[in-house]
Amino acid sequence: MLDHQPSPAVSDAEYLKLLSLLYVEDDDEIRDQLAQILRRRVGSLHVARNGLEGLELYRKHRPDMVITDILMPVMDGLTMAATIREQDRLTPIIVTTAFERSDYLIRSIDIGVDKYVIKPVRKGLLVEALHKCAHVLRSDTLLRESEERYRIMFQSFRVGICIVDPMPEDSDRTVIGGHVRDCNQAFLNLTGHASLGELAGRPYAGLIPESELPALAERTLAQLLPNNVIDERERDFLRVDGTRVPTLVQSILRRDAEHRPSELWELVSDISEQKRASAQLQLAARVFESSGEGIMITDSDYRIVSVNQAFTQITGYTAEEAEGRKPSLLSSGLEHPALYEKMWAAIHTAGYWQGELWNRRKNGQVYPEWLSITALVGPDGKASHYIGIFSDITERKCAEEHIRYLAQHDALTGLPNRILLHDRLEHAFACANRDGKLVGLLFLDLDNFKTVNDSLGHPVGDQLLKEVAERLTKQLRASDTICRQGGDEFIVVLNTIADANDASLIAEKLQAALAVPVVLNDEELNISSSIGICVYPNDGNDAETLIRNADAAMYYAKRAGRNTCRFFDSSMNEAARERLELEKRLRRAVQDKRFELYFQPQVALPSGRLIGAEALLRWTDPVLGPIPPSRFIPLAEETGLILQLGNWVLEQACRHAMDWRRAGLPTIKVAINLSAIELRQQDFVAQVRDVLAATGMAADTLEVEITETALMEDTKACILATQELSALGMTISLDDFGTGFSNMSYLQRLSVDKLKIDYSFVRNLTSDEHSRSIVHAIIGLARNLGMEVIAEGVETPEQAAMLVEQGCGQAQGYYFGRPMPVTEFIARLARQDSGH
Secondary structure (H helix, E strand, C coil), X not given: CCCCCCCCCCCHHHHHCCCEEEEECCCHHHHHHHHHXXXXXXXXXXXXXXXXXXXXXXXXXXXXXXXXXCCCCCCCHHHXXXXXXXXXXCCCEEEEECCCCHHHHHHHHHHCCCEEEECCCCHHHHHHHHHHHHHHHHHHHHHHHHHHHHHHHHHHCCCEEEEECCCCCCCCCHHHHCEEEXXXXXXXXXXXXXXXXXXXXXXXXXXXXXHHHHHHHHHHHHHHHHHCEEEEEEEEEEXXXXXXXXXXXXXXXXXXXXXXXXXXXXXXXXXXXXXXXXXXXXXXXXXXXXXXXXXXXXXXXXXEEEECHHHHHHHCCCHHHXXXXXXXXHECCCCCHHHHHHHHHHHHHHCEEEEEEEEECCCCCXXXXXXXXXXXXXXXXXXXXXXXXXXXXXXXXXXXXXXXXXXXXXXCCCCECXXXXXXXXXXXXXXXXXXXXXXXXEEEEECCHHHHHHHHCHHHHHHHHHHHHHHHHHCCCCCCEEEEEECCEEEEEEEEECCHHHHHHHHHHHHHHHHCCEEECCEEECCCEEEEEEEECCCCCCHXXXXXXXXXXXXXXXXXXXXXXXXXCCHHHHHHHHHHHHHHHHHHHHHHCCEEEEEEEEEECCCCCEEEEEEEEEEEECCCEEECHHHHHHHHHHHCCHHHHHHHHHHHHHHHHHHHHHCCCCCCEEEEEECHHHHHCCCHHHHHHHHHHXXXXXXXXXXXXXXXXXXXXXXXXXXXXXXXXHHHCCEEEEEEECCCCCCCHHHHHCCCCEEEECHHHHHCCCCCHHHHHHHHHHHHHHHHCCCEEEECCCCCHHHHHHHHHHCCCEECXXXXXXXXXXXXXXXHHHHHHHCC
């Protein structure tokens, strides 16, 4: 296609040499002759032998002009021309034919062929047709370029332009009532319309407030119609949202050859900003008096010439009392003279100063103010006046102090936070270095605080934290610092202690203060804490190291059974690193499901018949080897991975049990262990229900074991969960019974079906009278409550015999079978089924 911009001075023949031409002819001799003629007159020539070949060349090269014969094989020329015309209405097409048939001519006209030439083609006639087509192309191109230039200029004007059709001559409103014909983007922006389509054809008068139309009609008759112009006048326009926009408008009336109005051009400038500025200037005079800030104007000799009402309200001096005097009448006497020297030096140099000063009111009261002074320079370059603007910042100073307090203190307890803690620690270190003393740091964490939040709600948890903060504060000296680190963690800084034993004594004192039960919302809460102890400079020379080491010691205190204290030693950091490595490997194992279920037989006494199995989780790391459950299960609970592990154990245990049943083996109960964390999940029972449905496992063949520890951590959650699980038909077993502080009233509320005697009592059953008494009591309690009882950890025939003698109905332990892989357990189950 043409990509040259034609000049009006170029002739048609010269312009033809800029164009490309497609020539289609099936006669080889005619095609060769005309092709030679055409190549000398056009810029580039593309030659085809039939309509289909010509159409392909057209689509590939998009020539500016087309010459084609009509009758050709494959596709005739008129069919090709019709296809081209569908794609481009402007490409000139010349048809040549040796047949003077009317149907060809009519079809050519219908298609829109530009020239129709009869063969044999005369060279002059063909060249003349080409020149005429080139002339049309050049004219169309120049017209489009002219229109494009006009459109660009029209749209680029920053002044809004609206072109309006005139009303009929007999209209009362004459030109004003016409319809919008065109407008530029600036006019759309001014009126708030999105596009010309929203305005085109609409009455122009609809954009003008009704109240302004009579005056506009009068100016139209008096000026526009006689003079074809109305000079710039202010007029409001209506935006699309109904708001008014103040503008300056110049109207120009264009007339046609017969001097009739043809269109009205409205040039519209938005003067909203000018109007706004004018209004601001009008307000400026009132600002001086209505300003809430005090304003004082002095002359070049620093004598007050004017003050506003706020000046009087702040200082107590009236205008009459202040005018003629110098600003020093407000001096408080608290500022050093050097401050005033720097202030005036800045004003004389830069013409401006601002800062904080303490001044005195008429009644003698001293107050802080924020003052800015500006020098007004006259034509001679010298200051003619000084303007002082000031505000009383007493409230702001109080607010800043409050904000500073909030930034350095815990919002809930009012204790110093981590930011202030570091400042206090640095001060304590400096005092210790100066006096040759030590600094103790206690890292205190409440035991099982999450249970309080989960069971009683966060408001109760917050009340508990405030009570803890108050108790701890009362046990410390004024020189010590207690900080809330976050959550249920507190840090205590003990200044200038003599030795590490002092820190230990204070830690025990704090634990004793927390041991007293707390009553909140009629709930009695027993709280305890685990405390890690570090001493400066023995355990660290900076705040971060000391806090980190105390945190590590606190972690060991929790592992030691909680409600205890531990001093830091360097091995704890190594242990912490090992724990991090183990946690990383545990996460990968959970992700890749690198676990295995072992099953330990549970038997009926005294027969020893296999009646159930406890599913036990085993993990072998590819690098560390077998990891005992006592090591990775607590870590899984701390990290929350126990939820994924527990769900995997449940699903796998059910699938194995169903595999045994499908293999024709006897149906036995399978027991799985649940942690307190799993029981606290709101959707836990729903997950169990889903697994049972997915595997086909009957609920009455599944037994869940809950420890007394889980019961103590969250009794309400355990009660609710066990009731729902029992309702599904599962057996509920209370594991490690007798090792905690069992509350007998909870047993029935928990829907417990079985008590499991802890192995620590079974281990000493034959040698310790106390253990025998406890076992006897547990069995009697279970019998009275209608519960089953099972003893774990049975390792000798003597222990088994004594359990039978005591009336224990079930047992498990090494004597009856160690935990074994699923294949071994299946073999054990099969042997019993076969009678061996």
